[in-house]
Amino acid sequence: MTILEQVARLTITFSVLGAALRIPRTYFSDQIKAMGTLLGPGQVIMASVSGLLACFLLGVPFWVAMLVGAILTPTDPVLASTIVTGERAKDNIPGRIRHMLSAESGANDGGAYPLVFLSIFMIE
DSSP states (O other), X not given: OHHHHHHHHHHHHHHHHHHHHHXXXXXXXXXXXXXXXXXXXXXXXXXXXXXXXXXXXXXXXXXXXXXXXXXXXXXXXXXXXXXXXXXXXXXXXXXXXXXXXXHHHHHHHHHHHHHHHHHHHHHO
């Protein structure tokens, strides 16, 4: 189990690193308003909507549903990279959208921690 855990950590590390290398160096400082909106209120709203859907559709307790929402909300950098890389993406998706998706997918995991820990705290 320890080997699998370390391989998973290494995989996530390279995925986030790949997302970081795809965006321009000054992207976060140039797009602070857009990234702040996505990583702040946007992530909280998405987690809340996902949690409420889990609560009403699955019938799980409220804080368990909020935990599910917090876990499901962050965009996976591996999935995002399949969307924003390649010739088809360059031809059909504007560069600013590709950069925004890469930046958000690499940065949003840290923003999910407070939501996850709040839900766990409330459950316990």
